[in-house]
Amino acid sequence: MARAVSTRRKITFTVIAWVIGIAIFFPILWTILTSFKTEGEAIASPPSFLFFDWTLENYTTVQERSNYFLHFWNSVVISLGSTVLGLIIAIPAAWSMAFVPGKRTKDVLMWMLSTKMLPPVGVLIPIYLLFRDAGLLDTRTGLVVVLTLMNLPIIVWMLYTYFREIPGEILEAARMDGAGLREEIIYILTPMAVPGIASTLLLNVILAWNEAFWTLNLTAANAAPLTAFIASYSSPEGLFYAKLSAASTMAIAPILILGWFSQKQLVRGLTFGAVK
Amino acid sequence: MSAITLKNVTKRFGDVTVIPGIDLSIEDGEFVVFVGPSGCGKSTLLRLIAGLEDVSAGVIDIDGADVTGTAPAKRGLAMVFQSYALYPHMSVAGNIGFPLRMAGESKEAIDKKVRAAAATLNLTDYLHRKPRELSGGQRQRVAIGRAIVREPKGFLFDEPLSNLDAALRVNMRLELSELHAQLKTTMIYVTHDQVEAMTMADKIVVLNRGHIEQVGSPLTLYNKPDNLFVAGFIGSPKMNFLGPTYAKEHGAATVGVRPEHIKISKESGLIKGTAGVAEHLGSDTFVHVHVAPDQMITVRTSGDSVLRHGDTVWLTPDEDRLHRFDAQGKAIR
Numbered sequence: 001m002a003r004a005v006s007t008r009r010k011i012t013f014t015v016i017a018w019v020i021g022i023a024i025f026f027p028i029l030w031t032i033l034t035s036f037k038t039e040g041e042a043i044a045s046p047p048s049f050l051f052f053d054w055t056l057e058n059y060t061t062v063q064e065r066s067n068y069f070l071h072f073w074n075s076v077v078i079s080l081g082s083t084v085l086g087l088i089i090a091i092p093a094a095w096s097m098a099f100v101p102g103k104r105t106k107d108v109l110m111w112m113l114s115t116k117m118l119p120p121v122g123v124l125i126p127i128y129l130l131f132r133d134a135g136l137l138d139t140r141t142g143l144v145v146v147l148t149l150m151n152l153p154i155i156v157w158m159l160y161t162y163f164r165e166i167p168g169e170i171l172e173a174a175r176m177d178g179a180g181l182r183e184e185i186i187y188i189l190t191p192m193a194v195p196g197i198a199s200t201l202l203l204n205v206i207l208a209w210n211e212a213f214w215t216l217n218l219t220a221a222n223a224a225p226l227t228a229f230i231a232s233y234s235s236p237e238g239l240f241y242a243k244l245s246a247a248s249t250m251a252i253a254p255i256l257i258l259g260w261f262s263q264k265q266l267v268r269g270l271t272f273g274a275v276k
Numbered sequence: 277m278s279a280i281t282l283k284n285v286t287k288r289f290g291d292v293t294v295i296p297g298i299d300l301s302i303e304d305g306e307f308v309v310f311v312g313p314s315g316c317g318k319s320t321l322l323r324l325i326a327g328l329e330d331v332s333a334g335v336i337d338i339d340g341a342d343v344t345g346t347a348p349a350k351r352g353l354a355m356v357f358q359s360y361a362l363y364p365h366m367s368v369a370g371n372i373g374f375p376l377r378m379a380g381e382s383k384e385a386i387d388k389k390v391r392a393a394a395a396t397l398n399l400t401d402y403l404h405r406k407p408r409e410l411s412g413g414q415r416q417r418v419a420i421g422r423a424i425v426r427e428p429k430g431f432l433f434d435e436p437l438s439n440l441d442a443a444l445r446v447n448m449r450l451e452l453s454e455l456h457a458q459l460k461t462t463m464i465y466v467t468h469d470q471v472e473a474m475t476m477a478d479k480i481v482v483l484n485r486g487h488i489e490q491v492g493s494p495l496t497l498y499n500k501p502d503n504l505f506v507a508g509f510i511g512s513p514k515m516n517f518l519g520p521t522y523a524k525e526h527g528a529a530t531v532g533v534r535p536e537h538i539k540i541s542k543e544s545g546l547i548k549g550t551a552g553v554a555e556h557l558g559s560d561t562f563v564h565v566h567v568a569p570d571q572m573i574t575v576r577t578s579g580d581s582v583l584r585h586g587d588t589v590w591l592t593p594d595e596d597r598l599h600r601f602d603a604q605g606k607a608i609r
Contacts, residue, residue, distance in 0.1 A: 172328050173361035176432075177422065178349045178378035187374075191365045 028252070035059070035245035042241040058246035066229060068250055075225035075254075077140050078215070079208035082147035083201055086155045089148070091197075094159035095185060099168055109160065112153040120150070120213050131218055138220045146218065147208045154207070155200055162196025163189070199265045202258070206266075209255050226251035278339040278352075278429040278462055279304045280325065285334035287320055287486075294320050295486040297334065302464065302479075307456050310466045311473040312483035312509070318466045319434055321483070325464065326432050327351050338429060349378070354423035355432040358439065360415045362407040362422075368394070369403040372421040379426060393421045413444050420455070430462035437472065449475060470510050474498070482506050504605035507532050513562055513574045515599065522547075528600035528608055535562065535576040537597040540583070545590025549573065551583045565589055 034042050036054045041047075062068065097105050127146065128137075136142030166189065174188045190197065212227040219228055230251050233244040259266060280302040287295040295317045302308050310318040323329040325336060327348035336344050343351050354375070362371050369390050376386045394400045397417040407415055416436065423431055433452075437445045453476050456463055467473055473480050474494045482489040482497065482505070489509075490502040501507035507515050515532045523531040539545065540563060549567035561581040565573045573591060583589065600608040 167359065167361070169357050169359050169361040170363060172348075173355065173357060173422075174363070174374070175328065175348045176326060176353065176355040177375040178426075179374075180347075180349060183378060188363060192363075194365075 031245045032249050034241055035249045037242050039240055039242045042245070058242045059250070062233075062243055062246050062250065066232065068229065071224055071226045071229040071251075072254070074140060074223055075209055075227075075251075078143045078147060078223075078225050079205045081140070081144040082151065082208045083155075083204040085144060085148045086152050086204060087159075087197065087201065090152060090155040090159050090200075091185065091190065093156050094163050095189060097156070097160050098163035098166075099171060109157065112156060116153050124217060128217065137218060138223045140223045142218060143215060143223055143225070146214050147211055150211070150214065151204050151207055155204055158200040158203070159193070159196065162193050162200075165196075166192055195265070202262050202265055206255055206259065279337075280430060280462065280464070281335075281337040282325070283335040283337070285321070285324060285336060286332045287317075287324060287329065288332040293486065295324070298486075298488055300481065300488065300491070302462060305460045305462055307453075307463045307465065307476060307478045308481060309473040309477035309479070310464065310481050310483055311468065311470055312489075314468055315485075316483040317486040318468075318483045322432050322434055322464060322466045326353060326355050352429040353432055354426065354428035354430075355434065356416075356419045356423050356436045358435040360407075360419040360436075360439075362415060362418055364407055367404050367406060368399060368410070368418050368421075371407065371418050372399075372425050375422060375426040389425050390421075393425045396424075397421050412440055413448070416440065416448060420452075424455070424459065428461070430464065433463065433465040435467055436465075437467075438469075452476065471512060474510070480510075482509060484509075500607070500609075501532075501599060502607050504530060504532070504601050507599055507601070507607075513576070516573045518573075518593070519568070519571065523600075526598060526600055529603040530601040530605070532599040532601065533593040533597065535574045537594040538573065538575045539592040539594070540565070540575045540577050540581075541590045541592070542583075542587065543590065545592040547573075547591045547593075549589055549591060551585060551587040551589050553585065554581065554583055556581075563589075565591060567591070 033049070035058055036056070037048075037052050038055055038057070041052045097109060131137045131142055131146075134142075136145070170192070171184055171188060174184045179187065209225075210227070212231070215225050215227045216231055219225070230244070230247050233240065233247045282298055282300045284297045284299060285295065286293070286297045298321065310321060312318050320329060324331050327343070327346060331344055334344070335342055338351060338353075363374065366374065372393055373386045373390045376389060381389075390403070391400070394403055397420060399414065399417055399421060402410060402414060407418065410418065416439075419436070436452075437448050440448060449472060452465075456476075465472075465476060477494055479491060480494055480497055481491050484505050490497060490506045492500075494510075497506055497510045501510065501515075504517075508517070511534060513535050515534050516538070518531045518533065520529070523529055547567050549565040552564040552566050552572065554564070555562040557579070559579050561577050561579055561583075563575045563577060563581065563583055565575060567573050575591065577583075602608055
């Protein structure tokens with residue numbers, strides 16, 4: 001039986017939710033607003049909220065100074081590339097853990113997760129040296145590889161929880177029907193797990209898109225994604241809030257739009273398959 | 277078409293031995309039912325034959341070829357699962373055609389065979405539906421269609437009717453028997469329901485704790501059970517077991533008598549008792565008679581029996597139809 005909630009309670013909770021929501025979103029909103037101000041208005045005190053001279057000059061300056069589309073394209077290649085490569089490795093891995101678990105499967109899963117607890121900076125120097133010697137510094141290939149490795153534990157874990165929801169008998173039926181391991185994964189498991197794979201893909205694209213540690217440390221000019229593009233505006237030559245804001249807005253816009261259209265999938269992804 | 281032979285087939289899960297070593301031969305075209313209480317190893321045995329589990333020791337032969345290490349896909353057997361295990365993302369046609377697709381047949385050939393199978397199973401109107409849009413009985417038919425379409429060497433059924441309601445179950449039972457008569461293919465059927473076993477089987481294999489208790493035709497098991505377990509398991513209502521005093525008179529440790537082989541009378545007889553609950557089925561009546569504080573005997577009598585709860589009755593077992601067992605529970609013949 002549903003508990004009756006009084007109108008007053010409802011109003012209170014709605015107001016609290018809105019306040020928290022706005023408080024979290026406010027910095028992003030402020031960044032977007034600032035990107036349309038002149039540098040002078042951007043640091044004016046008291047700041048004006050909506051009533052200022054709206055201008056696009058920051059965007060044109062930013063585009064003149066650095067090639068937005070190169071960084072945008074780098075971000076797309078790196079985030080999609082690392083996610084797709086990760087999925088190709090993780091689907092068979094999650095298959096084996098979900099459907100033919102051994103004595104140590106649980107331990108392997110925990111161990112994989114524990115690698116995420118290592119501070120990345122702890123392995124920066126070895127990886128930097130490896131990249132230098134392999135000629136992978138400032139290449140998109142290098143970043144795809146390193147981000148795949150960083151996000152692989154999460155991808156395997158997410159897929160594992162989704163695969164566990166699929167009844168094993170269906171895969172056995174496929175085996176009886178003459179499917180080999182490859183056919184079983186391609187024709188039965190993957191199509192059945194499409195919602196789960198989609199959430200995993202989305203979440204990991206976003207994680208890779210926002211990843212700043214490796215992308216900043218392993219790139220210079222050629223392979224730098226949007227994170228490096230933003231960072232280049234918090235420069236030692238002085239703070240240019242408006243231009244920094246314009247760069248940030250341009251960097252977050254694609255992922256914000258992607259996130260908006262895939263909210264449902266994302267929520268499912270973030271709850272790790274717990275909510276059906 | 278094929279004969280299946282098991283030689284000393286053993287299955288262990290870790291330290292637990294589920295099947296300690298079974299020898300069994302199944303003739304070409306036979307309808308064999310594995311029956312036994314839950315946990316007796318019947319499903320495991322079926323999965324070993326299917327190849328879904330690896331045997332720990334022993335040999336499985338199909339048509340004289342050793343398939344012990346062969347992948348399930350290569351054994352040429354088709355299986356119908358308890359949960360039907362249909363592919364939820366494929367239409368009925370896609371489900372039925374999947375084994376043919378895996379066998380690499382052409383689109384036209386697949387289409388033709390799927391239509392033929394759908395026609396025999398009354399599924400023609402549902403070919404484009406997804407499994408979730410079908411009733412339980414229809415799903416069952418799709419699972420059977422998927423099994424018959426590629427003309428396998430043999431069929432394996434793992435309690436396929438237990439998810440259906442009673443009326444549908446009786447129908448499907450008939451349809452499966454009909455299917456076997458048509459196809460004449462070897463079928464192995466696992467169930468815990470001895471009625472299904474009795475009605476469908478050419479040969480019943482009674483399993484208990486991983487052992488075969490007895491193999492035989494339904495009537496052999498019914499009339500000549502080898503031991504107490506089979507005697508008690510086959511037949512409904514169950515066989516009555518009479519106490520040591522009566523058994524000793526007949527030179528046995530236990531004597532069993534089926535409910536239909538006891539005469540019940542209100543005037544005279546061998547054993548005195550009090551009538552308990554009477555179950556009227558119309559054609560028959562099952563009377564549960566208390567003969568001692570802790571012993572009840574079930575008697576099958578005519579449908580028009582007028583016995584009432586509490587009536588004093590006399591029971592007389594038919595001496596020619598007694599089943600005698602020794603102290604180890606083995607039948608004395």
